[in-house]
């Protein structure tokens with residue numbers, strides 16, 4: 523039995539990462555240098571710096587700070603479609619499943635869910651999904667790529683896949699949005715720049731507050747015209763923020779200092795996978811990035827029961843992700859913590875199968 527005075531290891535999500543000391547210090551420094559202003563009036567220097575930096579990094583004309591990934595996705599959809607349009611989304615994507623149906627309720631958009639291959643909508647699937655240009659049907663106008671794809675275990679969408687889907691989308695006269703909540707994880711895993719990964723798409727959303735550890739915020743980027751429209755929609759959605767430099771300052775640190783270290787999370791995910799692979803009774807999915815999936819059902823227990831057994835050992839996971847348990851490696855979880863999680867799972871398997 524593992525010691526009961528164990529530490530708490532939180533692998534529920536990389537959203538639980540706390541801001542670094544340097545991020546907090548960056549807020550103080552910006553305050554000392556009198557750089558905050560009213561961002562609704564465009565007068566917060568720190569926000570402007572973050573947006574300029576993000577636009578360059580993503581290779582787009584302009585970028586905009588938004589409150590969250592969900593807000594960034596929705597603004598991007600609304601800025602590029604008309605009410606009543608159809609949006610092709612992957613069956614298990616965040617935009618379809620986890621955004622409260624807001625695409626439909628707030629934007630009057632009609633989501634068309636399709637099955638992906640590890641989250642990737644193939645060009646053939648997209649072709650089949652697009653409705654005929656006929657008054658009986660909604661007009662298909664946008665397709666969403668989620669990179670990495672969370673429900674498929676942080677699966678990467680490759681450069682080639684993005685290029686191919688974009689080509690098809692262009693041919694079909696659709697706009698293409700990338701939900702890149704974890705785009706940097708994808709880029710780091712492929713050893714390429716995020717700029718390359720989104721070169722062929724119209725709009726992109728990246729989260730500053732997941733693996734990159736900033737406390738709040740996402741960025742959307744695209745053409746100047748897109749951002750002009752996005753700005754209006756952000757205000758309508760209550761996303762106009764005043765001295766938003768307070769969240770932009772950590773965001774700058776996130777982009778400058780926190781990207782390369784995502785590799786550590788990926789290495790820990792691989793380490794955990796390799797340890798769990800040795801447990802013959804357990805089914806585990808090889809991670810592309812920082813998310814490891816295990817299927818406790820093979821042990822004769824549900825993912826919810828498994829999560830309780832993990833919690834008893836100080837390891838926090840969300841109850842169930844479909845039928846699986848999701849373990850998200852992040853900056854708050856060290857290599858030693860990762861080994862502890864592997865030990866805890868090994869012990870649980872021993873107990874439930876003996």
Ligand SMILES: Cc1ncc(COP(=O)(O)O)c(C=O)c1O
Pocket residue numbers: 589590591592593595616617668670672701703704729740
């Ligand atoms: C793939 C994906 N997209 C979008 C979001 C939404 O981000 P937020 O929680 O900041 O709204 C998440 C959040 O977990 C996500 O995993």
